[in-house]
Amino acid sequence: xxxxxxxxxxxxxxxxxxxxxxxDTETAPKGLSEATVRYISAKKGEPDWLxxxxxxxxxxxxxMETPSWGKVAFPPIDYQDAYYYAxxxxxxxxxxxxxxxxxLLKTYEKLGIPLKEQAILAGVEGAVAVDAVFDSVSVATTxxxxxxxxxxxxxxxxxAIHNHPDLVKKYLGSVVPPSDNYYAALNAAVFTxxxxxxxxxxxxxxxxxxxxxxxxxxxxxQFERTLIVADDDSYVSYLEGCTAPKRDExxxxxxxxxxxxxxxxxxxxxxxxxxxPGDENGVGxxxxxxxxxxxxxxxxxxxxxxxxETGSAITWKxxxxxxxxxxxxxxFYSVAITNHHQQxxxxxxxxHIGRGTRSTIISKGISAGHAQNTYRGLVxxxxxxxxxxxxxxCDSLLIGDQCGAHTFPVIVSRDPTARVEHEATTxxxxxxxxxxCQQRGLSLEEAMALIVNGFCRExxxxxxxxxxxxxxxxxxxxxxxxxx
Amino acid sequence: MLExxxxxxAIDGKEILKGLSLSLPKGQVxxxxxxxxxxxxxxxxxxxxxxxxxxxxxxxxLNGQDLLAMAPHERAAAGVFLAFQYPVExxxxxxxxxxxxxxxxxxxxxxxxxxxxxxxxxLLRAKAKAIxxxxxxLKRPVNVGFSGxxxxxxxxLQMAVLEPRLCILDETDSGLDIDALRIVADGVNALRxxxxxxxxxxxxxxxxxxxxxxxxxxLAGGRIERSGGPELALELEEKGYGQASAGAQA
Numbered sequence: 001x002x003x004x005x006x007x008x009x010x011x012x013x014x015x016x017x018x019x020x021x022x023x024d025t026e027t028a029p030k031g032l033s034e035a036t037v038r039y040i041s042a043k044k045g046e047p048d049w050l051x052x053x054x055x056x057x058x059x060x061x062x063x064m065e066t067p068s069w070g071k072v073a074f075p076p077i078d079y080q081d082a083y084y085y086a087x088x089x090x091x092x093x094x095x096x097x098x099x100x101x102x103x104l105l106k107t108y109e110k111l112g113i114p115l116k117e118q119a120i121l122a123g124v125e126g127a128v129a130v131d132a133v134f135d136s137v138s139v140a141t142t143x144x145x146x147x148x149x150x151x152x153x154x155x156x157x158x159x160a161i162h163n164h165p166d167l168v169k170k171y172l173g174s175v176v177p178p179s180d181n182y183y184a185a186l187n188a189a190v191f192t193x194x195x196x197x198x199x200x201x202x203x204x205x206x207x208x209x210x211x212x213x214x215x216x217x218x219x220x221x222q223f224e225r226t227l228i229v230a231d232d233d234s235y236v237s238y239l240e241g242c243t244a245p246k247r248d249e250x251x252x253x254x255x256x257x258x259x260x261x262x263x264x265x266x267x268x269x270x271x272x273x274x275x276x277p278g279d280e281n282g283v284g285x286x287x288x289x290x291x292x293x294x295x296x297x298x299x300x301x302x303x304x305x306x307x308x309e310t311g312s313a314i315t316w317k318x319x320x321x322x323x324x325x326x327x328x329x330x331x332f333y334s335v336a337i338t339n340h341h342q343q344x345x346x347x348x349x350x351x352h353i354g355r356g357t358r359s360t361i362i363s364k365g366i367s368a369g370h371a372q373n374t375y376r377g378l379v380x381x382x383x384x385x386x387x388x389x390x391x392x393x394c395d396s397l398l399i400g401d402q403c404g405a406h407t408f409p410v411i412v413s414r415d416p417t418a419r420v421e422h423e424a425t426t427x428x429x430x431x432x433x434x435x436x437c438q439q440r441g442l443s444l445e446e447a448m449a450l451i452v453n454g455f456c457r458e459x460x461x462x463x464x465x466x467x468x469x470x471x472x473x474x475x476x477x478x479x480x481x482x483x484x
Numbered sequence: 485m486l487e488x489x490x491x492x493x494a495i496d497g498k499e500i501l502k503g504l505s506l507s508l509p510k511g512q513v514x515x516x517x518x519x520x521x522x523x524x525x526x527x528x529x530x531x532x533x534x535x536x537x538x539x540x541x542x543x544x545x546l547n548g549q550d551l552l553a554m555a556p557h558e559r560a561a562a563g564v565f566l567a568f569q570y571p572v573e574x575x576x577x578x579x580x581x582x583x584x585x586x587x588x589x590x591x592x593x594x595x596x597x598x599x600x601x602x603x604x605x606x607l608l609r610a611k612a613k614a615i616x617x618x619x620x621x622l623k624r625p626v627n628v629g630f631s632g633x634x635x636x637x638x639x640x641l642q643m644a645v646l647e648p649r650l651c652i653l654d655e656t657d658s659g660l661d662i663d664a665l666r667i668v669a670d671g672v673n674a675l676r677x678x679x680x681x682x683x684x685x686x687x688x689x690x691x692x693x694x695x696x697x698x699x700x701x702x703l704a705g706g707r708i709e710r711s712g713g714p715e716l717a718l719e720l721e722e723k724g725y726g727q728a729s730a731g732a733q734a
Contacts, residue, residue, distance in 0.1 A: 440589075
């Protein structure tokens with residue numbers, strides 16, 4: 001028998017999106033003041049009502065205090081030591097993909113995000129329409145024409161403010177008002193870009209819509225704002241991806257996402273969050289302080305949040321559902337992986353208002369290295385939520401003995417007919433399982449990735465196919481250096 | 485094929501194997517029998533490279549390769565397969581996905597091309613059918629909720645798919661009723677061939693009624709105390725380990 005070639009060593013794949021695009025950037029003057037807010041609004045050529053809203057939010061934010069209830073620790077953020085607007089310099093707004101700076105197109109190619117439209121054949125699955133947001137601006141949105149034929153609006157929020165002001169005015173801030181929390185107020189004052197989606201009555205969106213957020217400029221916060229409205233009897237599935245260059249300083253990302261589902265509409269929102277997590281010593285990385293909320297406004301409407309959180313130095317994020325319409329339903333499927341010195345405080349709120357409302361929460365937290373991983377959840381049954389039901393399953397997996405897993409579930413029920421179930425487990429990756437996989441030919445890292453992916457399976461199966469494969473690989477990469 | 489020379493190994497500082505030597509030629513099936521605590525399972529884990537077992541002396545080669553210098557997954561790629569006494573559950577990972585990942589890992593290590601989804605599906609279905617296993621089992625998570633018999637059959641399926649050079653069957657008969665035992669033994673027998681060696685580790689002679697060994701070794705006190713033909717197993721069954729060992733010393 002010949003000597004078999006030694007198995008390809010599992011090459012540690014460090015954060016592979018950590019590159020910087022060399023591009024001239026136009027930025028707002030450093031610091032945060034009313035002038036900054038006015039600068040951003042002027043840059044975007046916004047109507048007065050929006051500037052007034054921004055200024056109001058800014059005034060409110062100045063009276064608020066940084067929330068301190070999260071199980072995360074970080075030094076105070078100096079809001080004057082950052083830029084609040086950064087955009088690649090260009091002559092005029094690109095009218096089509098041909099006009100986009102080739103350096104930007106190259107960046108997205110490197111990130112594996114398709115900005116070229118493939119000829120869509122009727123009924124061909126797998127096409128994804130992308131809105132690409134680079135620092136503070138949207139650089140391209142694909143398949144717009146094809147979608148417009150069905151009456152679907154998919155564009156940057158800036159464009160929507162100009163072209164569809166009535167819709168924006170009606171819904172922007174209706175689910176997450178500036179007063180909601182500190183970071184939501186900050187976002188309402190200085191938000192720069194995001195995506196806007198409107199699905200008309202009775203339309204099923206024929207392809208996945210997605211936004212790809214990229215932070216490139218140094219010392220810059222990204223404050224995007226996404227608004228998705230699904231009118232009666234419509235359906236949309238939406239994906240969000242994010243990456244940033246490797247830098248030693250921490251960068252703030254404070255986004256707001258609002259979803260509105262009208263009668264019998266369904267919105268599926270999936271995120272694969274892979275912001276730069278910092279290095280193995282906890283230096284650098286993104287602070288991901290995000291407010292995401294969906295309003296099931298219509299009867300029998302549905303909203304689901306699926307998230308795979310692998311990046312960011314600190315994650316503070318609770319995608320929630322307000323179940324207002326009778327018989328509406330909400331779901332939260334989450335995988336949060338923390339390694340090295342990452343901290344994640346994430347979970348959801350399910351607010352049951354309508355009768356017969358349903359919610360499902362499945363949370364999988366994986367903690368390795370020195371990381372801290374927290375699930376925080378609220379299930380609230382209002383007096384009106386007759387016959388409402390919630391089921392929560394919350395599992396934690398520990399790798400090594402230096403990390404932590406924490407669970408803070410809160411249940412408030414004011415209706416005696418409502419039913420709430422909560423199950424939670426904490427376990428370790430057992431040596432038995434690792435050895436069994438190794439004996440079948442998997443390296444220690446591959447064995448760990450397989451076992452962890454199995455642990456997350458209930459959540460991963462909720463992801464659209466295009467994302468599931470990527471997400472699986474990402475889980476393996478995120479656990480680099482956690483074993484051995 | 486497999487050459488074990490003077491192998492000593494300890495766990496938690498306690499020496500379990502004390503100078504064990506064994507030679508298993510290509511294509512042969514050898515049985516290792518012995519009383520509880522003789523070091524049978526330790527031998528199988530040391531050969532597979534489980535963490536926690538320290539080799540304190542001796543050597544093990546497989547086709548001339550130094551097995552002890554390899555990581556567990558490298559040994560698997562080199563052709564070592566251990567059928568576990570207690571197969572491990574892996575929640576959320578389907579048997580199909582597990583086998584696909586394992587086979588492609590082993591193929592990559594051997595410099596062979598990965599099989600695509602369709603090729604893999606075809607192969608797994610054929611192998612499952614050959615050992616009389618219900619195809620639906622491939623869709624279930626590895627060993628989760630399997631009966632004792634199903635678990636052992638799943639081990640045989642993995643063996644059939646990975647096509648190892650050396651199969652170590654650790655107490656494969658434990659927890660099986662006679663019908664399940666027969667099915668598992670049939671599966672193992674179907675995998676006997678001129679290029680594959682098998683080490684059948686068992687406490688009872690019963691299994692050897694179904695998997696006929698070429699040689700039988702008695703493991704006691706951390707070393708091979710006696711070796712003989714298949715008739716040795718019958719003698720052990722009749723006299724018990726104490727007497728048979730005493731006979732060896734006489």
